[in-house]
Amino acid sequence: MARPSLSTVAELLKPITWFPPMWAFSCGVVASAQSFSANWTLIVLGLVLTGPLVCASSQAVNDWxxxxxxxxxxPNRPIPSGRMPGRWGLYIAILWTVLSLVWAWGLGTWGFWACALGLALAWAYSAPPFRLKLNGWWGNSACALSYEGLAWVTGGAVMLGGALPAGESLLLALLYSAGAHGIMTLNDFKAIEGDKQMGVRSLPVQLGPTGAAKAACIIMLVPQFVVVGMLLQWGQPWHAAGVLALVLAQLPLMLAFVRQPIEKALMLSAFGVPLYVSGMMVSAWALHFLHRVTL
Known part of the structure; x- marks a missing residue:
């Protein structure tokens, strides 16, 4: 049987998508207020796990x-184009899932079970019988939780020797996961017609392009404003101001997106999302300084 080229395998695993969970893991690492130099091996293991392994597995599962x-x-993607022949897409998805679990042993009990949960969500998102992506509310929630919250908490727990991160860190992980639901919706605007034909009830299909655009923006904005309030309450005014500035910079992009959802979804994804995830790191550093002083 024909085998796919290495470039086709790389395309299936989508390296460009590895950044969000790796970034969220890094936020958890920073928020833990632990020494980077003393834990650099764990940090590297975690970054490889969250990006090139778990996230890549989820991409292969989804494409199959x-x-x-x-x-x-x-139709030009590896599998429908025929460049990934036969059942190779499924075989790679299974292989990368197993590799991820094996690699996760190096991060201890917490790292292994967090990896297992992330992989379970990835398969439940794409594969029957659950196929959570058939409903945009459930599917996007699973992705947001896995890509942002779970990765953030794992980064903190690994740095703390398997202990649960501080309550402030858990709250920020939850808030940024909630906001990431809106980010996931941005990816659905390019697939409205195919989703309608195949019974995938994404938010643009359920609410219409304009309704989904408004929902995505609200879902992204509200948690970020809550984060600003929390940082002020925790005595971190400069970090709160930084996050607020990043939120305000997103507003013009969101207004343009709501006016032209299909045309501007890519623009908001390209320029607004980096502002969102920058706020994540600013918040993580706020906790780093908070706990470095109080621990």
Whole structure:
């Protein structure tokens, strides 16, 4: 049987998508207020796990179970184009899942079970019988929780020797996970027609492009404003001001997006999302200084 080229395998694993969970893991590392130099091995192991392994696994799983939808929306992807022949897409998804679990042993009990949960969410998102992505509310929640909250908490727990991170860190992880639901919706605007045909009830399908755009912006904004309030309450006014400035910079992009949802979704994703995740790191540093003083 024909085998896919290495470049096709790399395309299936989508390295460009590895950044969000690796960034969230890094935020958890920073928020833990632990020494980076003393834990550099764990940090490297965690970054490889969250990006090139777990996230890559989720991309392979999604492309395999979405191959019929992609044949309509994006026929040039590896599987519908035929460059990933036979069942190679499924084999790679399974192989990368196993590799992820093996690698996770190096991060201790917490790292292993966090990895297992992230992989379970990835398979539940794409594969029957759950196929959470058939409903945008559930599917986007699973992705947001895995990519942002779970990765953040794992970064903190690994640095703390398996202990649960501080309550402030858990709260920020939850808030940024909630906001990331809106980010996940941005990816659905390019696939509206194929989703309608294949019964995928993304938010643009359920609410219409304008309704989904408004929902995505509100979902992104509200948690960020809550973060600003929390940072002020924790005595970190400069970090609160930094996050607020990043939130305000998103508003013009969001207004343009709401006016032209389909045309501007990529613009908000390209320029607004980096502002959002920058706020994550600013918040993480706020906790770093907070706990470095009080611990």
């Amino acid at each position: 179970f979405d191959r019929h939808v992609d044949a309509i929306n994006e």
